[in-house]
Structure formats: C-alpha cells, structure tokens
Amino acid sequence: MVEKKTNKLSFKAKMLLALGGFLIVILAGTGISYYLKYFKPNVTGSIEYLYIKTGSDFNDVYANIKSDNVVKDSISFYNAAQNMEYAGKVKAGRYRLTKGMGNRTFINMLKAGNQEAVKISFQNVRLKHTLAGMVSKKIESDSVSISKLLDSTEFVQKYGFNTDNVYTMFIPNSYEIYWNTDAEKFFIRMHEEYVKFWNADRKAKAANINLTPIEVSILASIVDGEALNDKEMPRIAGLYMNRLLKGMRLEADPTVIFAANDFTIRRVLNKHLRINSPYNTYLNTGLPPGPISMPSINAIDAVLSYEKHDYIYMCAKEDFSGYHNYASTLSQHLINAKKFQQALNERNIKK
Incomplete structure (x- = not known):
C-alpha cells in the first residue's frame, strides 16, 4: 500500500514539474519575444536625425525608416508601432536618433513629438x-x-x-x-x-529722440554700413541725428551702394550719386523707406544713445583703419575728403 501511494505521488509530482517547466518555457519565450520587439537595440545610428514632413502618415514614416536604414529590424519596428498605436499619432518634426535605441523608446519619442529644436x-x-x-x-x-x-x-x-x-x-x-x-x-x-x-526702456529712448522703433532701426542700418568699428557707432549715429534735426540730407554712401544694388563698389562716384532711388540719401531728405541691411543690436543701441556733438560731415580716414575724420564745417570736410581721395588714387582704387 505504501509503495503504490509513493509511486502515485511521484507521478503527480512529475506532472506538476513538467507543467511548471512548460509554463516557464512559455513565459520565457514570451519575455524574449517582448524584449526583442520592444527593448532590443534596434536603431542603427546610420543617420543623426529622422525628418518627418508635415502631412506624413505612418506609411511615409515607415518607408523613410526602411530606405535610410534607420533600424536593423524593420519588421519588429512595424509590429511594435502597430501594437503601440503609433499609426494614428504621427507628428512632424526633426528627431534625434541614438544608436542602440529600442523600438519602444523610439516609438514613444515619435508619438510624443519629442523632437529636437x-x-x-x-x-x-x-x-x-x-x-x-x-x-x-x-x-x-x-x-x-x-x-x-x-x-x-x-x-x-x-x-x-x-x-x-x-x-x-x-x-x-x-x-x-x-x-x-x-x-x-x-x-x-x-x-x-x-x-x-523693444522693451519699455528702448521704447522710451526712441521716443526721447523723436524716432519710432522702425526709424531707429533704419538709421541703425546706415550706421552699420558706415562703421567698421562698433565703438565708433554712437559718434556716427550722432552725426546723422544732427543732419536729421537740421533737415539736411543724410548723404550716406551705404545708401547709394544699396540703391545701385552693387555691393562690390569700393569708391562711390558722381554717377552713383545720381541714381534715382528712394534709398539714395544724396537725392532725398530724411530716412530711406526701409533698412539697407539687417541692423545690428549694437547699432540700434548706438542710435538710441547717440553721442552728442556738432559734427555734420565725416570721411573715411586716409590710413584705411576703418575709422573716420569728422568735421562741423564744409571747409574742414573738403580737406578730409581730399586726403582720402588721394589715398584711393595711390592705391589705384577707381570703383
């Protein structure tokens, strides 16, 4: 009797062990399949960014991923994307790809639209x-x-x-x-x-010199065109403000060059001064209708805090240092201009 009972228990134990082993194998297989689908490193790093254009659907994204060799196993990516319901949540953008990224992390990034600016x-x-x-x-x-x-x-x-x-x-x-x-x-x-x-401080400074922010920027673009050295900007801005306040033409060479649409000009000639354009400040009084370039922040601030002086003329220095000689009278300006013209002639700069 005891022997039969022992044999019967042994049989039940064996069945339980076998069933347990089978379940372990099933669970292990499921776990491995889950790992391979979602967590196994899959992104190749063949390209740094994945670009998804506006209006793209999942098929477009999948085609790009395959053609650019973004992942090692495109089938596992496809299946994971379907299971994670990515197909209906495609977001345009520029996504940084990290080599070794698994499908789950990759797809979550795309679903959330976590792109890099x-x-x-x-x-x-x-x-x-x-x-x-x-x-x-x-x-x-x-x-x-x-x-x-x-x-x-x-x-x-x-x-x-x-x-x-x-x-x-x-x-x-x-x-x-x-x-x-x-x-x-x-x-x-x-x-x-x-x-x-254009915060409250800059607006207040513009109002204090009777210019709008737009007018400040237009003048700043001219100052930028004249100044090779930023520290000279406030003085140049002051000169042009003096001319504006006196109702004089600005007579700024950079505006003539802009009007000519020839930015290779190194020497402004009389023929350039006759160009019929609203940007030619030798012919028109006041500011041109728009900027002659994108004004720099330094130039804008130089206009807002321009140097107070009585200069109304300037001419590039004859040493080609990028700085200018200034004058408050025409006679002094003509002397300065003659020195610069002679320097141009000596260097055979004709245009």
Missing part, C-alpha cells in the same frame, strides 16, 4: 530674401513661402510694418525653433522676439 543664427544679412534662403535651410518651410509673406502688404500690415520696413523686425541673434515650423509661424516667432527686444 534647430538653432538659427543670423546677423549682417543684407537683404530679406537672402535671410529667407538662409532660414529655409534650417526649417521645413521653403524660401519662396517665407519671401511671399515678407512681400505681402496685407500680411505684414497686421504687425505694423510695410514691405519696405518689415526687415527691421528681425533682430540678429541665435534662436531655437522647431524644424517643422512653417513660414507664418516663423514670422510670428520673430515678431515675438521683436516685441521682447
């Missing part, structure tokens, strides 16, 4: 359409779309500008912005930065 830096950009080209290399919007907005009277008027002076809105600096930014959102972001820049 791009850095846009600009300064000393002469023309607004040049800026549009530069920016279009950093964001999804193309240069044509950006330029169309800048040239749209109806659009820029909503922000207090016209198509001539809208370029004063762009404050040279470095900005972080998302890659999938369209032209209008880019404009809105730059306007927000413009509003921040």
